[in-house]
Amino acid sequence: MLVTILALFLFIQLLYLISYKRNFNTKSINDILSFIIFLFLIVLFFFRNEDFGADTQNYLNEFDEYCSNPSGYIGVDYTYKYIFDLINFLMLDSCHISWLIWIWPIFVIGCIFLAITIFRVDKIYIMALFSSFIGIELLTNALRQGFSIAVLLLSFCLFIKRRYFLFLIAVTISFLFHQASILIVSIFIISRCSIRIVVPSIVVGVFLLFATNILDVVPWVIEFKKLIYKYLPYADEDFIIRIISIINTLCLCVLYLIVMIKSHCKDKIINNIVINATFVCCIASIVPYLGFRIIYGVYPLLLLLTYCSIRNYIGRVSSYNYLSLSICINIFISIMWLCGSSHMNKIPFVSIII
Known part of the structure; x- marks a missing residue:
């Protein structure tokens, strides 16, 4: 059923682009x-079926454990406690386990809808995001990061509106939901610098980090390398996820650059951010688990920033068409993933939970 809806959505967007x-x-x-x-x-x-999404059942089990003793629950790490406290609050303290499947998309989509309303972004942005493989993952698999990215997107809109105090509060809340949010913010801050500085620096840094022992004197470096090496044996487990995620991001980067070049426009800062952040994602995609977490955080923000850049430099019509094209690309990738995965084909998407 999910493939059918996505195919219909793709058909509508293609009709619009052809008629335009x-x-x-x-x-x-x-x-x-x-x-x-x-x-x-x-x-x-x-x-949706609770088996659709590799980690959904794990979250349901963790939430079940939380509901048995909310005050004494510790969880895998601190983020689980904060997330489940929020979810239980949204459930009016009823702690109904099956409601987790409903609260999840309501909060993530609602928070992002609030963000784009504040910034007056075309509502089609939400459609472009959640028609993508990454958007689907944020609603079906990555609960903590879905909540975190929704709040982080809101924080970026507040930053652009120069509401700096509210921005800091939102970033802090995002960090409480998932530690990767600080890393995502850092990537975007660094990515503002020239690609002539960032890209070579990353290449040299990666070489020094993993091909030599020069940086081992830095306190956190050895622990970081141990963390990376710990995940490498499990590279096959999330290989497809990392590949699809980086393809999504690369397509977005290429589409944005093509639109800007064809219009003879150049947004120097966003160009740097897009190329640098995409390059970081390519490097990160090599690492199991860490790679897709970074991409999941970067993609929604890149989609927003590139849309805003095209709107400011070319016009609203072009930015709308850009999102429509993004939807077509995203849906095509999502359909290929859903149809090509034998695991996904075995799992019905919809399951009425009572």
Whole structure:
């Protein structure tokens, strides 16, 4: 059913892009049809099978343990406690385990909807994000990072609006949900620098870190290397996830650069961020587990920043078309993943949970 909905969504976007090329103004029609299809897609997420998403069952088990003793629950790490406290609060302290499947997409989508409303981003942004493989993962598999990225996206919108105090609060909350958020913020800060500085520095840094012992005198380096080496034997377990995630990010990067080049426009800062952040994702994608966590955090923010760049330098129509093209690319990748994975084919997407 998920593949059917995505295919219909893809068909609508292709019709819009073809009609736009022929000078027909069908944006309003596309908005309505896309919203209807996307709304139906989101409803499906509320009733998805708990086996769809490798970690969903683990989160349900952890939440079950939390509900048995909320005050005494410790969890795998501190983030579980904060997330489950929030989820239980949203459930009005009822701690209904099966409701986790519903609260999850409601919070993530609701928070991102609030963010783009504050920043006056086209609502089609949400459709572009959650039609992607990464967006689907944030709603079905990566609960903690889904919550974290939703709040982090809100924090970026607050930063752009120069609400710096609220930005710091939102970043802190995001960190409470997932530690990777600080790493994501750091990547975007560093990525503002010139690609002539960042890319060579990363290459040299990686070489010195793993090919020599020069940096071992730095206190945290040895522990970091141990962490990386610990995950390497499990490279096969999430190989496909890392490949699909980086393909999604590379496609976004290439699409943005093509749009800007064809329009003879250049946003120097965003260009640096896009190329540098994508390069970091490519390097990170080599590392199991850590790689896709970084990409999951970078992609939604890159999608937002590239959209804003095109809107500011070329215009709203071009930025809207950019998101529509992104939807087409994202859905194509998602369908290939869903149809090509024997594991996904065995699991029905929808399951009514009572």
